Amino acid sequence: MNDQNPEPATTEHYIGIGELARESGCKPETVRYYEQIGLLPSAPRNEGNQRRYTTATIRRLTFIRHARDFGFSVEAVRELLQMADYPAMPCEEVDTLAKRHLAEVEARLARLTSVRDELQRMINQCAGGSVGQCHIIDVLSDHRLCHQTGPHGGADVIG
Secondary structure, three states: OOOOOOOOOOOOOOEOHHHHHHHHOOOHHHHHHHHHOOOOOOOOEOOOOOEOEOHHHHHHHHHHHHHHHOOOOHHHHHHHHHHHOOOOOOOHHHHHHHHHHHHHHHHHHHHHHHHHHHHHHHHHHOOOOOHHHOHHHHHHHOHHHOOOOOOOOHHHHHO
């Protein structure tokens, strides 16, 4: 056995990265990335230098993946994990973080709604024909033809 990274002597069941990835719905590359940036603790390794994970890691990785699915940033997930590590602490900070994220989501939705509405207007006003006569091209070339006067922010929220 490798004395540098011995597999802990417990009755805990250990799994490899492939099974962890399947159980949590992540790719192995994502598991390694989350370890690299410190969201997951470094996994102990067996004699063959393969990472070995516990059910606690499955729960933590599932939490990370689910929080990311909700759109929380990596830093927000880090904060949430730090708070989750102290189950007796009041959840006021968690609520504050979630409310801040909700406000960001609502602002993004408002920008997307504006982009959708402007796109719909451009499409509805386009009579077809040639590109030289296309209303969509005209509007994209001249922001004054838009109903919205400020920037749309679509690229920022669409990706």
